Amino acid sequence: MSSREKILPLLRENARYSTEDLARQTGLDVEEVEATIHELESDGVVHGYRAIVDRNQIEPERVRASVELNVTLDRETGYDDIAQRLAKFPEVEGLRLVSGDYDFAMDVEGDSMREVSNFISEQVAPVPEITQTVTHYIMETYKEGGVEFEDGDDDDRLSVSP
Amino acid sequence: MSFEESERLETVPPSGIRRYFELAEEQDDIISLGVGEPDFAPPWAARDAAIESLERGKTSYTPNRGLRELREEIVAHVHDRYDLDYDADEEVLVTAGASEAVDLAFRAFHDPGDTVAVVQPSYLSYVPAARLAGADVVDVQTRREDEFKLTREVLEASGAAEADTLVLCYPNNPTGATMTREELEPVAEFVREHDLRVFADEIYAALSYEHDHTSIATLPGMRERTVVFNGFSKAYAMTGLRLGYALAPPEAIESMNRIHQYTMLSAPTTAQHAAIEALRNCEDDVAEMREQYDRRRNFVLSRFEEMGIDCFPASGAFYVFPECPWDDSEAFAEALIEEQGVAVVPGGVFGNGGESHLRVTYATGLDDLKEALARIEQFID
């Protein structure tokens, strides 16, 4: 396994592991870990680091929606052009081209449902290539970025056992 | 009439772990590195199979030897993974945990006065099981300088040549030691020369990190004299489902089954359905758990190294066995629980030769491991 293959899953699991901890888990040297991370960053494999937040616990609670978008393409405009335009909006958290019943899946975040609705109706829907939007407000998040949001995992194993 | 203990029972002392268990229970905020069981849940597919079998009301006794379907899966599994060849009809016995298989084997083949050689330090149940079967026990003391591997020299020095049975467990609880084929060869040679029977507890076989597991039963002339124990507790995180098995030649399985059919009748049915699914479709889950254990193992070993505590590079199971910084590992373990809220098990409870060590489990999440090791470091400073 290359040092990249060792480090990347760990960074994806927890970007805040210290280089020392990463070295201890993988058996690599601290210098190797640092060099690998640097390489992953400069090659654009790792684009950034952020916290996985349970938004329910933020005051005031933020609202999120996952929006389905249908588009029509013409000779001048491709998916990438539309995507670039949409991705510029700061309200847009995530944007993906998907297969199936609609074209883009877009994550939007705002301070209230009204704000999100206004954004969709005033900024997104008027984009000429967009033919339809379907907005799904997110009611509850159970897992995000590979992390389950549970109320702690009680360990009811015997605390000392054979 | 009184409940006076039988003489046999009197030979079995209360478990040495109990005391630490009680101490640990008295503390809040405790991090336990004393648990010999996975911190993962069984694979969902296996749990679903258990649920489905319950919903369909499949809760009757199974054949004494276990569901035929399960025995076939076991045979295919040990063939593919460990190159072991057994017959599903005559050479497999499905039991309530490997624990039951261990007990059956001791009782089926020993008379009072027989001698059982137990590789030490060892899992806690072998010596009591041998004594309850009326056998005498000789210790086969493995050593730190041999990385707790069994050597011919150690076997000869221990008097194991006179024993009837040799009990070995690799990957080992509590040391985390494993043995390669080359290292097992002189052991097999000794066993053949002195015509011993072997009980090979291979319940941690799937948790071998440095090389593939070798079963001693695959060495020349060993299959016919070996009972292999394995089970679902460790690799599949199915401890509470209580399912294990024994593999041995037909006459041995027949004898063990004679006890099993009267004491247990059959292993838990729900668990047998879970186990079929575990063997068929859960190898990816096992691989994922193993990968996590391996990372934690590296982490723990390197932390002990940083602390300047000698710990040989354990290569299997989910234990490391560092040298205890104090002379008295019991006192150390007690003080560590009381002062830092970290539970580890003093090595002495695993038999002679363990006294100057500690058993530390990494079947605990990395965050807790990190905190516990930081507390240990603080404690010894």
Ligand SMILES: Cc1ncc(COP(=O)(O)O)c(C=O)c1O
């Ligand atoms: C070496 C060894 N054998 C057997 C067992 C018991 O396994 P089971 O749960 O299958 O009875 C354990 C449990 O800790 C063990 O460490």
